[in-house]
Amino acid sequence: MSASRSPIPVVVLTGFLGSGKTTLLNHLLRRNGGNRIGVVVNDFGAIEIDAMTVAGQVGSTISLGNGCLCCAVDASELDAYLEKLTSPAARIDVIVVEASGLAEPEELVRMVLASENPRIVYGGLAEVVDAVEFDATRSRHPGIDRHLALADLVVLNKTDRAPAADVARVREAIAGIAPGTPVVETAYGRIDPGLLLDPAVRPEREEKIRQLSFEDLHADAYDAEHGHEAHLHAAYDSVSAVSRTPLHPRRLMAFLDTRPAGLYRIKGWTDFGAADPHHRYAVHAVGRFLRFHPEPWPPGEERLTQLVLIGSGVDADALREEVAACALSGLPGDVPDERSMWGVLRYVHRDADEREETAEPGEPDGHGLGDD
Numbered sequence: 001m002s003a004s005r006s007p008i009p010v011v012v013l014t015g016f017l018g019s020g021k022t023t024l025l026n027h028l029l030r031r032n033g034g035n036r037i038g039v040v041v042n043d044f045g046a047i048e049i050d051a052m053t054v055a056g057q058v059g060s061t062i063s064l065g066n067g068c069l070c071c072a073v074d075a076s077e078l079d080a081y082l083e084k085l086t087s088p089a090a091r092i093d094v095i096v097v098e099a100s101g102l103a104e105p106e107e108l109v110r111m112v113l114a115s116e117n118p119r120i121v122y123g124g125l126a127e128v129v130d131a132v133e134f135d136a137t138r139s140r141h142p143g144i145d146r147h148l149a150l151a152d153l154v155v156l157n158k159t160d161r162a163p164a165a166d167v168a169r170v171r172e173a174i175a176g177i178a179p180g181t182p183v184v185e186t187a188y189g190r191i192d193p194g195l196l197l198d199p200a201v202r203p204e205r206e207e208k209i210r211q212l213s214f215e216d217l218h219a220d221a222y223d224a225e226h227g228h229e230a231h232l233h234a235a236y237d238s239v240s241a242v243s244r245t246p247l248h249p250r251r252l253m254a255f256l257d258t259r260p261a262g263l264y265r266i267k268g269w270t271d272f273g274a275a276d277p278h279h280r281y282a283v284h285a286v287g288r289f290l291r292f293h294p295e296p297w298p299p300g301e302e303r304l305t306q307l308v309l310i311g312s313g314v315d316a317d318a319l320r321e322e323v324a325a326c327a328l329s330g331l332p333g334d335v336p337d338e339r340s341m342w343g344v345l346r347y348v349h350r351d352a353d354e355r356e357e358t359a360e361p362g363e364p365d366g367h368g369l370g371d372d
């Protein structure tokens with residue numbers, strides 16, 4: 001199994017014509033919080049490159065001054081570009097693929113799940129919905145229900161243009177189509193970037209004292225110019241859970257198997273103590289998708305479990321208690337052995353060669369869509 005750096009999440013962004021995908025992408029690129037984002041679109045027109053500092057262009061790839069990269073490709077080139085964006089030299093932290101014009105969202109999700117690129121991991125399907133046009137779009141394109149049912153996160157956009165009662169009604173309709181899927185209301189795609197990017201679990205960044213960068217100034221100037229409120233409302237809860245006692249793999253799996261649907265993402269590392277003393281396990285969950293990635297403990301690193309759980313409408317205290325209850329009690333019978341790890345190991349992504357040698361039929365893929 002690979003013990004390199006944690007894989008790079010690939011987020012699929014979808015939504016009907018004019019719902020606000022481009023606006024959302026631009027917002028993320030401006031508010032990247034120090035993350036380097038790789039964006040894949042099928043034409044540059046979609047990202048208003050002019051509005052950003054362009055550091056250079058080579059063929060169909062544009063590098064922005066803030067370290068982000070934008071590629072304009074068609075679906076047949078997607079794999080090659082994912083390869084390029086995940087090369088260590090690109091130092092990309094998250095990749096966003098805008099579905100429109102590339103392929104149907106289901107198709108893209110399948111491509112990401114089936115990819116043999118060991119450096120990527122599925123980062124979720126985010127569906128942008130136009131709060132004003134929802135009913136009209138739905139009657140013209142019944143397919144929207146299918147997309148919503150597949151989405152891991154729904155961004156209910158253009159709420160500035162819809163009366164509160166209409167927004168509430170659309171929310172209710174979405175809840176009927178995609179029960180439990182987190183819905184974030186916003187205007188101009190201004191979701192809190194923390195929903196998709198994760199500064200909180202990047203220790204090397206946490207240690208740095210964050211200074212006001214050019215990018216912040218640029219974002220604020222943009223906000224002022226466009227009359228948007230500079231402050232982003234947190235439409236979700238971010239709960240951090242730390243345990244200095246190793247977790248019991250079976251109890252953690254029981255918690256993960258029954259996690260509330262409103263819990264959109266889980267990131268962090270787990271210490272399973274004697275059940276695998278050599279590795280810490282990076283956890284990556286988005287929507288119904290779950291993956292573990294074992295990495296050797298960095299020398300001198302304190303052995304602890306650190307998880308960040310992000311969701312909307314979740315009970316922070318209850319979540320912290322549930323994680324705490326996964327810790328080993330120290331009682332004589334509460335000792336995990338190697339077999340206790342089986343549940344966890346089913347969600348470890350093995351490299352292609354290794355997988356061919358040991359593949360078993362009916363292995364779970366961690367997502368309702370299947371891996372092939």
Ligand SMILES: Nc1nc2c(ncn2[C@@H]2O[C@H](COP(=O)(O)OP(=O)(O)OP(=O)(O)O)[C@@H](O)[C@H]2O)c(=O)[nH]1
Pocket residue numbers: 015016017018019020021022023024046100157158159160161186187188189
């Ligand atoms: N009032 C209002 N306008 C918005 C909002 N979000 C986007 N717009 C506007 O809606 C139009 C379409 O937004 P885009 O971001 O281009 O939408 P898109 O989904 O990328 O569109 P396509 O690429 O054509 O599918 C633009 O004129 C945006 O400025 C919003 O929340 N409120």
